[in-house]
Every structure is written in C-alpha cells, then in structure tokens.
Amino acid sequence: MVAAPPTVVEDPTPVDGTPVLPTRVRRPLWRTAVAALGGLALFLAFPEHSLLPLAVVGPAALAVAVRGERLRSGLWLGLVFGLAFLLPLLSWTGIYVGAFPWLALSVYQSLFFAVLGGGLAVVSRSRWWPLWGAAVWVADEAVRSRWILGGFPWGRLGLSQTEGPFLSLAAYGGVPLVSFAIALTGGLLAAAVVALTGARRWTAPHGAGGRDALRGAALALAGVVAVPALGALAWLPLAGPSLTEGGPTSTVAVIQGNVPRAGLDFNAQRRAVLDNHVSTTLELADAVSRGEAAQPDMVIWPENSSDIDPYQNSDAAAAITRAAEAIGAPVLVGAVVEGPGRFISNTGIVWDPVTGPGQTYVKRHPVPLAEYIPARSFFRFFSDKVDLVTRDFTKGTRVGTLEMAGRQIGDVICFEVVYDGLVSDVVDAGAGMIVVQTNNATFGYTDESAQQLAMSRVRAVEYGRTVVVAATSGISAVVAPDGSVARQSELFTSDVFVEDIAQRDQRTVAERLDAWPEYLLTALGLGALLVPAVRRRRRTPAGPDGGGAVPA
Template identity: 70%
Template sequence: MPSAIPTGTLERPARSSAAAPAAGSRWRPGGQAAWRTLLAAVAGVLLLLAFPGSSLPWLAPLGPAALALAVSGQRARSGAWLGLVCGLAFFVPLLSWSGIFVGALPWLALAGAQAAYVALLGAASAATSRLPLWPLWAAALWVGQEALRGRFPFGGFPWGRLGLSQTEGPFLAFAAYGGVPLVGFAVALTGTLLAAAVLRLVRGGRRTAALAALGAVAVPALGGLAWLPLPGSSLTAGGPTRTVAVVQGDVPQPGLEFNERRRAVLDNHVGQTIGLAEAVAAGEQPQPDLVVWPENSSDIDPYRNADAAREISRAADAIDAPVLVGAVVSGPGEFISNTAIVWAPGTGPGDTYVKRHPVPFAEYIPFRDFFRLFSDKVDLVRRDFTAGDEVGLLNVGGARIADVICFEVVYDGLVHDAVSAGAGMVVVQTNNATFGYSAESEQQVAAARVRAVEFGRSVALASTSGISAVIAPDGSLAAASGLFESAVFVEEIAQRDSRTLAERLGAGPEWLLSALGAGALLAVAVPGLRRRGGAG
C-alpha cells in the first residue's frame, strides 16, 4: 500500500515539488485501509439514500464521489474490496424486499451477486485512477458496470442503476437524450469531479480543484438547460387523446399466499370495474376508451376456466370498453405464460402480449436441481414461465400502447422496442403483493418516471396492490395510489408520436460510454503487460 497520497489530478502526474503533499497534510489514505473501507461503506449508504425509501436523489453524486476517493491511487485488488463494501452497503438494504416472504438466503444471494459487479467497478476505477482525465473514465466505468450487470447472468438484473434514482431534478432531463445510461453517467461524472476537486484541494492545487468543482456544477446545470425543449406535465398535450382507466383491485393480504386467493383477486378487479361503470352511468366519471388491469389480476386461466372468462366479460361489457387483463395462462406445453390479454366487450379475448423476460428464481428456476441444494424455496415455483418472443405493442381502444410487465420496466431494450414500434403511451402491469409494505413499489414507480422522460410518453402503471400511478411525460405524478388499497384512476392521455433523441439512439450511448471505460482499462493494462513481458 503506498504511503504517499495518489496524484488524483485531472492532468498527467508531475514530478515537481508542486505534486507533493501539502506540508502538514494528514491526508494519507494509502496507509489507512480501515478508513478507506469506511468511506466505501459510506458511498453505498449515500447511494441507498438517493433511492425511493429515503428519496433524496440529490445525494446520488456523493456515492460515486466517496467511492472515487476511497479507491484513488490503489491497486486493483484493493479497489475490488472497496467496491464490494460499497456494493454490499447499497444492495443489501436496497433489495431487502426480495426476502420478505422467502427468507434471507435468496435476498442476500441476490444482493451479493449485484455487489460483485461493484467490486469489479472498484477494481477498474482504482486501476485507472492515475490516468489523465480519470473522473471521465471513472464515470464511464459506472455505465459499463451497469451495462454488464443488466445483461449477465440469466439476462441480468438492472435494478438500482444510478439513473433510476433521479425522479426529479436536473439530471432526469438527460434521460430524453441518452436514456438511463446517460443519466447515470451524468450523476457519476458529477461525483467523480467532486472527488477530483477534494483531492486537488488537499494537495494545494487550488486552480485544478476549482476547475474540477466548476465541472461538477456544470453537469447538472447542463441538465437544467436540457429540460427547456422537453414536454411538460400535461397529460393531454402532444397528440389525440384517449381516456384511460387504471384499476387497482387490491389483494386479500400481502405475501405469497395471494396466489391461493386468486379468485378473490379477480373478483376485486371485476368489482372495481363494475363500480366504475356505475360511476360513468351516473355522470361521475368520463367514459373510458380502455381499462388497464395489473399483472396477476386473473391468475385463473380465462382460456380454460369458463367462470373466469365470464367474470372478465361481465366487467368489459359493463364498462363498454376493452380491458387489458394481466393473466397467467397455461402453455405452451408444460410451461405457463405471464400474459396481457386485450378483452373486448361483446367479443372477449383478442390480442396478447407474453412477458419477454420472466424473472429467474421467481418465475422460472434455472438449474433447479442444483439450486435446490441451497434452498427448497425453489419449489415454490411449481411450473416455469416461458418467455414471449413478440414486442409488447398492443392496440387497445384506439390507443397504441407499449406494454411491459413488472420488472421489464427496468430493461432498456424491452421498453425501447415497444415504444419504437409505434406506441403513443406506455403501460406497466405489475404485482407488488409479494413484497409487502416495502420500498419495492416506490422503486418501480421511479423507474417508470424515468421512462416517461426518456420517451416523452405518459405512463399508466397498474398494480394489484399498489402503487398504481399515472405519470406525465416530464416524469411527474398525475395520480398515485397507496399500498394495499383499492383505487381507480380515469385520465385523458395524449397519444404522442414525437421521438426523443434517446429513442433514436437506443443503446448507442450505453455502448459508447462503456467503450470509453474499457478503453481506459486497456490504457492501463497494455503497458503493464508489456512491462511484464519485457521483464520475463
């Protein structure tokens, strides 16, 4: 471990006396492993506080700042340890909802797996921390780490990305220009520039510190300017409107047992829809063009169960509008499908969307026999869900909707595919009953708010038990329910056809920023390998 302070500058390290630590400085991080570990843990806590649960999004840049300070000048191995500490401090509490009804093992395994990616980030950030312009490379490495985490293994799990913490404020505007990756990059760059300012200031480099601090201010300032051409909070501006009803029927009680009371859940949504029809007849609510039910609103297969089909038809006929039903459908073969069904009055079921990304260990069990060795909870999933192969674009009541189901809202490509196919609004069907009174639902709503800005579309989010919401194109909440209550929203929503730059570019910004980070790693690794080869 080096005893002298790392350069930590924006320029190439110099050998002059000006590059030496300031006289009397007590900043000697190279010899303070415990101090660095504590700082890495603080980084994870700051990230946690930025996300729903605490909802302090302005704290988000301080997480990358603290981690950058902790790993500055360290070897990759030390950086990996510090990154792991940061990742555990962040993901263990963030994902605590995943173990509420299934125990600690799945929760801690998931959190540990996600933290391992932050360990890789810590190693890469440490290795590149002596390069010129290192704050830029460190921020790009955040994007690369999240890109990797969102794809591997089993299709990845991109929950808790930096960009998804920004439900308001200047950073959120970047979503319209480069999606979640650009938002995350802006947050991380602000933090790493702050870290560079601190490092230079304690070394006596006031001019460089001021430049870094100015850059840290310039990034959110640019985000503030980026809001100017974007849509505002109006649901009705930007295109022809459709009246959309969102129904949250609620469940008998939280937990895994909701599925055993599936008829009660279906009855709740039928009852709420018929109640809405009565309010429409009385002139208390406008006539909807379409009605959105959540995921798992009918866990009784309506194709095979005549009674379930009859009840859904009764609701659709009463409201005289097509209902988008979230159903569990048998087939193909031994599998089942998480399916959205357009159920029209008079004619019944029509077009469908099958969830393209079933959740591993929740909707299907990969390598079931192997993982049963660690927990018999895998057998709670009796039949595996199959993945759909068609984009979630549906025409419902004259509205062309981009439908995504539950966790699909955090997968960039799934939402992008459906919107770019021609959708005028986004619909998220979800079921949060298995996560109790936790922050999971708030975190999912936050992701939907970022998507609204990313694509310039209003979002209707329907949950069985909350939080259901209607979100304007600027990410603001036009309506929202509480947890574990019945709710119905009826809103007039414009069907927009404008395209944001983020929609046009797709995954381009993520690949470009990831490549920048990878290039910085190569700039460190290739000379090192040459030196070793020469020494051999």
Template identity: 50%
Template structure:
C-alpha cells in the same frame, strides 16, 4: 497521472466504502435523496485510490454490499437467502468496478473514464448473468432531479453518466490537491449539465388526448408468502372495482375512459380454462364498454405464460402479450435440480416460458406498449414497443409479495423507472399494480395521480398521447462507455510500462 491517497488504512477505506454505498442507496426510493447519486461514486473513488488490485476489488465489493443490501431489502419478503444471493452477485460487479477505477486513476482524464466505467458496469450487469439485473442504475435515482430531461436524449445511461461525472469531479478536487477555487470551478463545470437539464426544450405535445382508467383492485394482505400465493379473490376485486367505475360513469361522477388497465396477475388462472373467471371478466368489460387490458397466467400446449390480455366488449379476449424478460428464481428456476433444498422455490412448481414480439397491443386504435413488472428496467424492451408505434406505455405489475411487511421500496423504485421511461420516450406511462402503488405519469415524468398501497382505488386521468420519438442514444452511449474504459485501461498499461522503463535499474 497518479493521484495521492487520502484515505489510509484498510479499515478507514472500508468505512468510506460503506458510507458511499449507503449514501447511494439513499439516493433511491423510499428515501429518494437524488443528489447522493453523485456522492456515492465520489466516495468509492476515494476508497480505492492508491490501493492494490485485490484491495480495490474488496473495497468495491464492500461498497456494493452496502449499496444493494438496503436497496433490495424488500426482497427479504421472499426470505433472506434470495436477498443475500442477489446482493452478493451484484456486489461482485462493483468489486470489478473498483479495480477498473484503481487502474483508470492513472490517466489525466480519469474523471471521464471513471464515469464511463459506471455506465459500462451497469450495461454489463444489466445483461449478465441470466439476462441481467438492471435495478439500481444511477439514472433510475434521478426521477426528481433537474437532470431528468436529459433522458429524452440519452436515456438512463446519460443520466447515470452525468451523476457519475459529477461524483468523479468531486473526488478529483480532493485527490489532486487542487486549490479550493480551482476545485469548485471543476465541480461546477462537471455538474452543470447534471443540474441544468430543465433548460432543455420540452417536446411538442400531441393534439390527441386519451382518458385512462387504472384499476387497483387490492389483494388480501396475507401475513405469509404461502397465504399470499393462495389468494383467489383478486379477479373478483378488480371486476368489482370496474363495475363500480361503470356505475360512476353512468351517473356522471367519473369521465368515461377510452381504455381500462388492470395489473399483472389480476387473474392468476387462465380464463379460457375457467368459465367462472371468464364470466366475471366478461361482465366487467361489458359494463364499462371499453377495451380492458388484464393480467393473466395462461397455459398453452403444456407451457405457462405471464401475459397482458386485451378484452373487448362483445368479443372477449382478442390479443395478448407474453412477458419476455422472466424473473430468475421467481418465474423460472435455472438448474432447478440443484436448488431443490430451497424451500421458497416450492411456490414455483413449473417454469414460465418467455414470449416474443415487440410488446404492442392495439386497443381500438390505441397502440399500447406493454411491459410487465420488472421489464420496465430493461432499455431494449421498452424501446421495442415505442419503435413499433406504441403511443402509451403500460407497466402491469404485482408488488404485493414485496410489500407484505409494509415496505414501499420496490414499488416506489419501479414507479421512478416508469417516470424515467416516460421522459426517455416522450410517452405517457401507466403503472397498474394489484395493491400499490399505481399511477398515471405524464410525458414529462410528473405524476398526474397515484394510489396508496393496500387500498382498492381507481384512477381516471386524461393524458396527452405522443407520436414523436426522442433520439434514442442509450445503446450507443453504453458502447461508447465500454470503448472509453477499454481505451483507458490500454493507456494505463502503457503508462505503467513507460514508468518502469524510466526507473533506474537499482529500483526495479
């Protein structure tokens, strides 16, 4: 079923693609205009409809540049080259998506197939290359949307599917030439699940509460990346904030926490090799007299790990979780010899080694699911912790590098991911950052408390632990989406051949 072309001319198509990409970027923080998560995909369909494959790829890539460029602008704190490289790679995936849309528009059920293509492309680019980059999935823009409760059933893929399906229905009303009333009905029917997620029953609460303290020690706001890397007082800042918390607890000004969380890189050295740093941490842990989860860089047998390290009073460091999903060109350099000319990579003189395990730590009977920084974007990593019994999700992060110029995009986007994860797994979530934004998130995705950037602040909040797990359908939905796209492409090929066979010989 071929649809008509309503955006004629290459420049008009490019303008629509750019408008769609920018609109989709605005659906994410810092703007956070979540309804645009449906408008962006709709405009991409309009841009590629009726185009040849090469043009569809080009318009899809233009859409991707206009989307990922603003979305990832915070990466320019590391330099223009990393930003350009990542944006271009991700835009190529959207280019492929444009070709898929162009082919799937031949189907009678193309709105469903095109929505499935969004989920399928997100699944692929979230895994490839170099472990993938799941940032910018439609579902991560929906932390404030009515559809958020659907995450408890189908996770991020279902949130993406609902937004994309609404966008497809909107595009269908324009491309099919449907009457106004018919088009309105189609959009409302397709968009109803997207808008009615709040009608889902809320999971039952647990009878166990926990008081959490999140320590944001703050870091000096260096004007350059080099100055930021040379910071050595971060550990002292977090220890001082914890000591002040201990004083407030003794004076009755703050509730005694059951667990204290420091962020990623709250010490950038191995406490086992630095007696002064170890003593600073030990003093703070003894003062608060509770388990404290810190972030550290440790060295073992000549290898470096980025870890969450659990300290107990009178015992010191007792367990640690090593980050499993490392950042390419951030924590290790693939093909290092090929990139010696990139100046920014001098700040990564040695490669980190990925850890293993399920990401859980036992803090005095409290099972923690620890994910470090952008690991929160990976479905399987978070699920592995919950599946292993974690009752609390902890996101340790260090956002300072991406906030040097005052941007909040990266830290707010990461916070929204944690909110989606809280609903997806029916768990409270804690985001601990060196300088912001730190937060405590309830299992329904709402924010109990949060800090401001570039401030030293301690959050003390009581959260309700959960032991029941949601039905986790994320990988099955992604597989179903891929199968739908493959089936749709097969049907489109058959349709094209049948049409050619029916053409008079003189028209061939």
C-alpha cells in the same frame, strides 16, 4: 506537472501530478469506511428516501476511497460499497422467503461493484480520471444489466432520479447517460476533495504546487456545477407535465382491485383477486352511468388480476366479459395462461366487450428464481423456497405493442420496465403510451413498489410518453411525460383513476439513438482500463531475448 512533495511516495504519482499518500501512511480502514458510507449514501438517494443529491455523493465517496490504490484494493473497496448499497436496497427480496435469497442476490450483485471498484482504481492514476471513471460506471452497469440470466439492472445510478436536472438527460441518452452524468459529477467532486487535500500536504502551500492544486480544485468544482446545470437547460425543449398535449387523447381507466392479503399466498385467493377487479370495474361503470366519472375508452387491469386462465375457465371468462360489457370498453387483463406445453404464460389480454379476448402479449423476460427456476436441483440445495415455483413461466417472443380502442399501447409487465431494450421495443413499434402491468403483493409494505415507480418516471422522460402503472395492490400511478406523477394510489387499497391521456408519436433523441450512448460510453470505459496496461507494457524494459525484463 506539479513538483513532487518532499515525502517519499512509494507508489507512482498519477499522471495529473496529484500526490498520493505513501503506502506506509495509508489508512485502509479509513478507505473502507468511506466506501461503506458512499454505498449507504447511494441507497438513500433511491425511493422511499429519495435524497437525490446523495446519488452524487455515492460515486464521489467510492472515487476518493480507491484513488491511487492498486487493483486488489479497489476490488475490496468496490465490494464494500456494493454491499452497503445493495443490502438495504434489495431487502424487499427476502421479505417473505427469508434472508438467504436476499443475501445471495445482494452479494452476487456486489461482485459487479467489486469489479467497478477495481476499474476505478486502475483509471484513478490517469489524467482526466473523473471522466474515465464515469465511463467505467456505465460499462459496469451495462454488464450487470445483461449477465447472468439476462442480468439485473436494479439500482443503476440513473434510476435514482425521479426529478431534478439529471433526469432530463434520459431523453437524450437514456438511463446510461443519466448514470454517466451522476458518476461524472461525483468524480469531479472527488477530484476537488483530492486536490484540496493534496494542497495541504505541500510544504509550501502558497508556492507553485499549492496554487496548481487549488486551481485544479476550482476547475473540478466548476464541473460539479456545470454538469447539472447542463441537465437543467436540457429540460427546455422537452414535454411538460400535461397529460393531454402532444397527440389525440384517449380516456384511460386504471383499476387497482387489491388483494385479500400481502405475501406469497396472495394467489391462493385467485378468485377473490379476480372478483376484486371485476367489482371495482363494475363500480366504475355505475359511476359512469350516474355521470360521476368519464366514460373510458380503455381500461387497464394489472398483472395477476386473473390468475385463473380465462381461456380454460368459463366462470373467469364470464366475469371478465361482464366487467367489459358493463364499462363498455376493452379491458387489458393480466392473466396467467396455461401453456405452451408444461409451461404457463404471464399474459396481457385485450378483452373486448363484444368480441371477447383478442390480442395478447406474453412477458418476454420472466424473472429467474421467481417465475422460473433454472438448474432447480442446484438452487434447491441452498433453499427449498424454489419449490414454491411449481411451474415455470415461458418467455414471450413478440413485442408488447397492442391495439386498444384504435390506439397503440406498449405493454411491459412488472420488472420488464427496468430493461432498456424491452421498453424501447414497444415505443419503436408505435406505442403512443406505455403501460406497466405489475403485481407487488409479494413484497408487502416495502420500498420495492416505490423503486419500481421511479423506473416508470425515468421511462416517461426517456420516451416523452405518459406511463400508466396498474398494480394489483399498489403503487398504481399515471406518470406524465416529464416524469411527474399525476395520480398515485396507496399500497393495499382499492383505487380507480380515469384520465385523458395524449397518444404521442414524437420521438426523443434517446429513442433515435437507442443503445448507442451506452455502447459508446462502455467502449470509452473499457478503453480507459486498457490504456494503463498498455503503458506499463511499453515501459517494461526488454530482456536479452527481446521479451520482458529478466526476473531477479
């Protein structure tokens, strides 16, 4: 234990002996600035900026800001961090509906970061606080991913990594383990900064106290290097960038037909969108007949490629059938289907060139306030944009594993790729590759498409599967099992990919463990929060009645 510095410390010294600045000389504005800069740094780690090392700087800055602070201060600093991170990250949510939904979502999500900041402040006085702080990060992300209305996992630390040493850890513990590793590295970096700063405050920097602080800084910096080094080694047994290794191959065609224009009214041109995908598929069929493209075994269309219900509209059904017959392969169509009852369904339909529509998958997690409006009258009070959703989408009940050309594919629709359980379900059910049908036309030329593609790259590593992304207006892509992008389209263009893709059945450690890494790390974080409270309770002297101390 390091000897106490000569200045009077009004707050208790952390159990690891690192000196804390006296209350009278703390600089709350400085701490607020550090928290804000940390949030901005974390934003820059995400696509399109993709400055990946800044993902470590974000948690490090928040850890430094809350170090030695009380719970109330931690709540404020976490809120500042969250706002600085989420306001730019989620700016695409208000691109066509105005500032209010964007600000409301960003502020609401920032409340979870406020709780995170408070939790980090609580554990910052404990020994091994970088470890406990990393677990608290995972616990906070676990709650944010589930609550309220099914949660909103966008912006988790682990989803910032599209390459590099941390990404490999997705194959061993999913997104939670990647988040934990980033937060731990950031916490260790913060510990080194705190230790070096503390050493400068000792009256005898070359004495025992100074040497202990420098030794602590060196150990923390060793950890900063060791965690990503472990991640780099973890790549060795994992699948590489090949699309064709690891199982029998299927030739897959991805169709991006494009939309007439960006914005909320893209579906006002529903027939034009359908015709775009039909005509692009017919063009591919012509290229196949000329020997300029390989004959696909299956064709993937995106979400909303037919917003006309093909079960009820014979013209739409005939157009899809014409495309399927021309290409001579089943087509996975993204359609809006009437029913059940007053609802509509966001549906993937396997459309066979001979037998027509077959197996279907209905989106299991429609987006609240976008695909359905809970408590419509309440939210209308804040914005009349809720009435743009004239009919609510229903929730599907079955896992999105579909058979196409004798293969099992795992279909998730749009934002479902961000939810751990929905993706793991299709792989557990036997999917040899993962398909993400999406429509990003409502977000224009923003970072949303790139952020969503990054999630597909993490999923590819997590499950050792190729991920095929079919987007109405971009970004469509083919992602190899190591997370690298083999093919990628541009926004608001028409494009076609034809690739041979292995249908893999190998199981990663992450798939075998399922959600247990998140459960265990969450329990570790919650336990770290409870220990200081229990210790304070035990230190409280008993009053005459055997209870707590008698108030003054």
